[in-house]
Amino acid sequence: MDRADIESRLRDVLVSELGLDAAKINLGANFEQDLDVDSLGVVELLMAMEDEFGVKIPDDEAEHIHTVGEAVDLVHTKLNS
C-alpha cells in the first residue's frame, strides 16, 4: 500500500469513524489544533487506525503522531517493514 492509498483510507476513517470535518483534513493538519481532536479522540484515532490497517500502535509510538502526515508515515512504515 503506498502513501496515497493510506492517506485516502485514513481520510475516510477520520470522517466516518471520528466524525471529523473532511474539508479540514490535509497532511499538514494537526489533530489537536486544526481538527479539534481531544485526548480521548486521540485514543479513538489510534484504535481506528489499528482496525483499518491491521497494525498495532504502542503508546510510545503513538506519542509521535501529531499530524495527519505523521499518521500516514507511521502506518506506511509499519506496513512496509
Place this chain on the structure above:
Amino acid sequence: MNSRRRVVVTGMGVLTPVGNDVEAFWASLMSGTSGAGPITRFDPSGMRCQIAAELKSYDAEDHFERKEIRRLDAYNQYFLVAARQAMKDAGLAFPPDDEMAVRAGVMVGGGFGGMETFIDEIRVLDARGADRVSPTGIPRIIANMAAGLASIEHNLLGPVSCVVTACSASANAIGDAAEIIRRGAADVMLTGGTEAAITDYAVASFGQSRALSTRNDDPTRACRPFDAGRDGFVMGEGAGALVLEERERAIARGARVYAEFGGYGMSADAYHITLPRPGGTGAARAMTAAMADADIGPADLGYINAHGTSTEANDATETAAIKVALGEHAYRVPISSTKSMTGHVLGGAGAVEAIASILAMEREKLPPTINYEDPDPECDLDYVPNTPREARVDWVMSNSFGFGGHNVALVFSRPS
C-alpha cells in the same frame, strides 16, 4: 410566618413518545393518544414483552453534529434536547462573561444512565478484548453526565448534580433543585430527568421480573392504569426539563411564570426492592409531607397526576395511599395517569409528569387516563377516564415512586 425564598417554573421542554415538544405532547394528552407500539429498536422475538413507547421521528442529527453524537448516549441526547427547549422557553442564556452564571445550576434525575452504551461496550469487551473498548464509553454511561453536559452547553456554573432514584429520580431532582434555590445557593436551576433504556437487556430483565405488560398484540391498549385488566407497565423513553427560578428574579425580568413550586415530600417504604408497602402508608407520607411543605390541606388539591404505572401492585397501593393521605377528599379529587399515553419514562417520568400537571393547571384541562374500561374494586377513585376534563384547579400534585421504596410527591400552584 413563612419568609423563605419562593420558586417558580419559567421554562419547560419535553421529548416524549407522544410528542417531541410541549405543544405536541399536550395535544396528544388531550386527544388520548398512546405512544406504544411494537419495539423497533431491536428484535424482541422470544421475549415476554415485545412492545414499548418509543420516541417518534427522533433523529439525533437534527440536534447534534455527527462528531458529538458519537460521544452522546441517547440518555444524554434526550435531556439536552429537552433542556434547550426549556432554556429557550424561559428566555435564559448565560454567555461566558455573564456574572450570573455562577447563580445558575443543573439537577438531573435518571434511572440508569447510558444503558445502550454500557451494553454495547460490554459486548465489545467480550468479543474483541480490552484494547477495543472505547475511551469515551464511561463518559457516555455515567448517569450524572446529562447534568454535566447541560452545564457545559449552557454555561451554568452553580450547583450541578444528579439524582438516581429509579422511577422517582426526576421528581427528586425537581424537588432538590427547588430546595437549592430556596436556601439561596442558586437563583436558577435547570432540572428534570431523562431515560433511554428501551434496550434488549432492560426489556428482558423487566420482563423477567413480570413488571411489563405482555399485551403484545394490542400495544396501544396495553398500558391501562387502574383498570381491572392491567398487567404491567409499558416502557417509555425521553426527557422532561424545567427551568426553576427564584420568584422575585423571575418577576423582575418579566419572565412568563407557569406555576409556583409549592411543596416537596419524600419518604421510604423500607419494605421491598420492587414491591410497594401494602396499604400505601409509605407513599401516603410523601404526599402528606408535600402538602405540609406547601402549607395546604387535602381539600386544596384539585388534581393528582398519579404514578399510575399499570402494574397490579402500584395502582392498587397508590389508590390506598391517596386515601390515607387525603382522607375523604380522595374520592373528590380527579386523578389521572398520563403514563397510559406516554408509557413509563422511568427516571424521566417525574419531570414529564410534573410538566403535564403544570400544563393541566395552566390550561384548565385535566389529561385523562386512557384505556380505562373495567373498574377494579381496589381502584375506586376518579381517574378521569378516557377523555380530558375541563377544570380550574389551583393546586396540583405529581406522584413518583421508585424501585427501592422511594416515594416522592411534588406540589405546584397556580402563580399568584
